[in-house]
Amino acid sequence: MKLALFDLDNTLLTGDSDFEWAQFLISKGVLDREVHEAKNQKFYDHYKAGTLDIHAFLDFQLAPLSRHAREELDAWHREFMATRIRPMMTATAQALVRRHLEAGDLCAIVTATNSFVTGPICREFGIEHLVATIPAQQDGRFTGKPRGTPAFKDGKIERVEAWLESLGLWWGAFETSHFYSDSHNDLPLLAKVSHPVAVDPDDTLRVQALASGWPVISLRG
Incomplete structure (x- = not known):
């Protein structure tokens, strides 16, 4: 048996679904542009720099979920999938996933982005398993807080092992384990698997990948 793990944002997708979800809500008038756009960009910049406070970010990102009924959120998400996500799904990325699925590998998307945003994206790729940050719910509504450990940095290893x-x-149940990622934030999980692969990597990950002899590929085609 073989294991294939995929980061989502800027790996299987050509953009960041977390960032785009907030931008989508701003475009719908659900979030105030003046207040939220600068904050969204600031958090994204911190993520890319490796300085993101994941709990502060989740307070920002999950709060809108708590203010709306699930039916309304689901309707927005269907539009979000059509207008923002499908255009970021390349044929190359879909072919990579398909090769692992057809080989019979156990596949999962492993992402810090919350499961409300990423669940439908995971299904669109045909992947059954999702390891993501979980937004807490109570009485059928989101609370605006995460449940359990966020799937971020070392938290990805904890959540994958669970x-x-x-x-x-x-881990020992697999002949090989792959993890595909673009981000230096994923170095802990990349170092854990037997076959780490850097995908359109950021500068820090590219340096590490080249120094370690890891494959560097692009899914942008």
Whole structure:
């Protein structure tokens, strides 16, 4: 058995679904442009720099979910998928996923972006398993807070291991394990798998990948 893990934002997608979700809500008038656009960009810049406070970011990103009914959120998400996400899904990325699925590998998207945003994207790629940050719910509504450890940096390893354990598996159950990512924030999980792959990497990850002899590929085609 082989394991194939995929980061989502700027890896399988040519952009960042978390950032785009906030921009989408701003464009709909759900969030105030003047207040939220600068904050959204600031958090994204901190993420790219490796200085993101994940809990402060989640307070910002999950709060809008708590202010609206799930039916309304789901309707917005369908529009978001059509206008923002599908244009960021390249044929090359879909072909990579398909090769692993057709080989019978156990596949999962592993992302810091919350599961409300990423669940439909995961299904669009045909991947059954999603390891993501979980937005807490109460009485059918989101609370605006995360549940459990965010799937970010070392938290990705913790969440992947919990998912594998739920399937009765562990790292040693696999002949090989791949993880595809663009970001230096994912260095902990990249170092954990047997076959790390840098995908259109940021500068820090590119340096690490070249120094370590990891493959560097592009899914932008």
